Amino acid sequence: xxxxxxxxxxxxVFEEAPVELRCNYSSSVSVxxxxxxxxxxxxxxxxxxxxxxxxLVKGINGFEAEFNKSQTSFHLRKPSVHISDxxxxxxxxxxxxxxxxxxxxxxxxQVKP
Amino acid sequence: NAGVTQTPKFQVLKTGxxxxxxxxxxxxxxxxxxYRQDPGMGLRxxxxxxxxxxxxxxxxxxxxxxxxxxxxxFPLRLLSAAPSQTSVYFCASTSVAGAxxxxxxxxxxLTVT
Numbered sequence: 001x002x003x004x005x006x007x008x009x010x011x012x013v014f015e016e017a018p019v020e021l022r023c024n025y026s027s028s029v030s031v032x033x034x035x036x037x038x039x040x041x042x043x044x045x046x047x048x049x050x051x052x053x054x055x056l057v058k059g060i061n062g063f064e065a066e067f068n069k070s071q072t073s074f075h076l077r078k079p080s081v082h083i084s085d086x087x088x089x090x091x092x093x094x095x096x097x098x099x100x101x102x103x104x105x106x107x108x109x110q111v112k113p
Numbered sequence: 114n115a116g117v118t119q120t121p122k123f124q125v126l127k128t129g130x131x132x133x134x135x136x137x138x139x140x141x142x143x144x145x146x147x148y149r150q151d152p153g154m155g156l157r158x159x160x161x162x163x164x165x166x167x168x169x170x171x172x173x174x175x176x177x178x179x180x181x182x183x184x185x186x187f188p189l190r191l192l193s194a195a196p197s198q199t200s201v202y203f204c205a206s207t208s209v210a211g212a213x214x215x216x217x218x219x220x221x222x223l224t225v226t
Contacts (some may be wrong), residue, residue: 009153032213043203044156044217090155094213099144099163100171101205101215103155 002027002093006104014112015083021076021107023091032094033074034101035065039087047089050074061085086111115139119204119218126194126225134189134221136204144207145187146171146215147179149200156203162187194225 007022025031035047048059055067065076074091091104120135138145146161148171158171162181176198178190187206191198201222205215 004155006155034214036217043219044205044215046214049214092156099207099209099213100146100158100161101156101213102158102172103148105153105155 002031002095002102004091004093004102004104006089006091006107008107009105010108010110012110012112013081016080018079019077019081019085019109021089021091021109023074023076023104025072025074025091025093027072027093027095029095033065033067034092034094035059035063035074035076036090036092037061037087038090038106044090047076081109081111083111083113085109117204117206117216117218119202119221121221122219124221124223126191126223128194128196128225130194132191132194134191134202134204134223136187136189136218137185138187138204138206138216139185140206140208140216141184142206142208142216143184144209144213145181146205146207147177147187147189148203148205149173149198150203150220151200159189159202191223196225199223199225 003026005024013019033050036044050057050067058064088106092101117138147159148156157173160179162168204218207215
C-alpha cells in the first residue's frame, strides 16, 4: 500500500522569499508523484508530476520539485513566492497503472506582504 | 470541451435522505474516481472505476454506492445521509495515455444536518 505524508500543515512566508513544501511517501512499488494546488473555493489543479527520468521536475507558476528515491521524498520548491501563491498544496502518489491517487493531508502556504 | 463537470455545486440534506451526485467527463478517459475532502485530511478516495461496468472501493467507501454504465458518467449515491458525510466531494478522471494525470471537477459541497 502507498501512503503520503506532508510534513507541514501550514507554511507562512513573506513575499519574494523562497519556500519549500515537504512531502515523503512510502510504497513497495514504483510510483508516479504529483503536486496539486487548490486555490480558495476551487478545485485542484496540477502543478507538476514525476513519472520517470530527470529527478528535477519543473511545473507551472515557477514551481519545481525534486524526486529523491533514497529518501522517498518529493519536496516542492519556489525561489520567490508571490501573494497569489497563497493556497493549499497537495502531494499525491499513484501506484503504477492503477489510476488511483493517494493524497497527503495538504499544506497551507500563506504568503504575507 | 467541458472537462469534468459535477452537479450540484451545493446541497443540504437531512439525516437519512438519499441523493446522487452527478459527474461527467468528455475526454474519453478510462478511469474515474470520487474523493471527499475534509479539513486536515487531504482528499480520500471513495470509489473508482477503470472502465464502463467496472468499479472498486477506495479508502472510505462505506455509505456510498457507484455505478459506471457509460465511459462519460460516474454518479455517486448516498444511500442514507449522515452528518459524517458532510464534506466537499470531487470527481476526477484520468487516462493511461495521459500518464495518469487526474483532471478534477469543481466539487460539490454537501452538508448533512
